[in-house]
Amino acid sequence: MYILIFILGIMIGSFLNKCIYKILRKESILFPELYCIHCSNPLKFYNLTSIFSYLFLKRKCRHCGKKISLLYPMVEFLNGLIYFTLFHYFGLSLNFIYFSSIISILIVISVIDYYHQIIPDCLLFLIIITIVLYMTFDFIIYGIPVIQLDSIIGFFAAGLFFTIIALISNGGMGGGDIKLIAILGFILGFKKIILNIILSFIIGAIISLFLLLSRKKERKDTIPFGPFINISFIISLLWGEPIIQLYISLFM
Numbered sequence: 001m002y003i004l005i006f007i008l009g010i011m012i013g014s015f016l017n018k019c020i021y022k023i024l025r026k027e028s029i030l031f032p033e034l035y036c037i038h039c040s041n042p043l044k045f046y047n048l049t050s051i052f053s054y055l056f057l058k059r060k061c062r063h064c065g066k067k068i069s070l071l072y073p074m075v076e077f078l079n080g081l082i083y084f085t086l087f088h089y090f091g092l093s094l095n096f097i098y099f100s101s102i103i104s105i106l107i108v109i110s111v112i113d114y115y116h117q118i119i120p121d122c123l124l125f126l127i128i129i130t131i132v133l134y135m136t137f138d139f140i141i142y143g144i145p146v147i148q149l150d151s152i153i154g155f156f157a158a159g160l161f162f163t164i165i166a167l168i169s170n171g172g173m174g175g176g177d178i179k180l181i182a183i184l185g186f187i188l189g190f191k192k193i194i195l196n197i198i199l200s201f202i203i204g205a206i207i208s209l210f211l212l213l214s215r216k217k218e219r220k221d222t223i224p225f226g227p228f229i230n231i232s233f234i235i236s237l238l239w240g241e242p243i244i245q246l247y248i249s250l251f252m
Helices: 002-023 050-056 071-090 094-116 121-142 149-168 175-188 190-213 226-251
Strands: none
Touching (some): 149 190, 175 226
């Protein structure tokens, strides 16, 4: 079952690549079919998974021979790995469907934000729709109240904190980051979103330093914060409780 979930994650990761490519070009995600960015030839069904193209086509387009970006198989593999991990934690459940959907959207946001320094509102709206559907099914199946107080506190606390940072830094934090962290605060609740914020700054500092030292980025370059928020979200979601308990036991 784990292998099937991993393969499902890879297949959905291929669709995520399609979303990443087409959203900023304002093209329909469904039509037309995906095509090679170099020669514009449509990709056949057996080329749509970049991992398989890497394995069987030697990392090249079958039409023009240009190399396929490493980004595409990385997105597919990462999505497969995340689905595998979430299945281990939640099993085949509503929580698995919910969080795998959320994190898949966050992968698209992270790639777009890293390369184009923008977080599209349509993707944030898609997360909100996913939350609403999850809460509705949660209420129907388990009778759990639709909106928890902890979620409301997490939403406003995270959004307000990032808004203050944006004002103090004179635009150092973008509006997309504020909306993203507020939505994730609603998902995680107050305690875990605080951890999410702390980890995002720590991870952001480490990765930014690496990018500068490796000369992939210059000091004057903008390094988007969205990917750091999203990496920290996954950590906070899966391992937030033991991290918080460890902190309490050591320092409080």
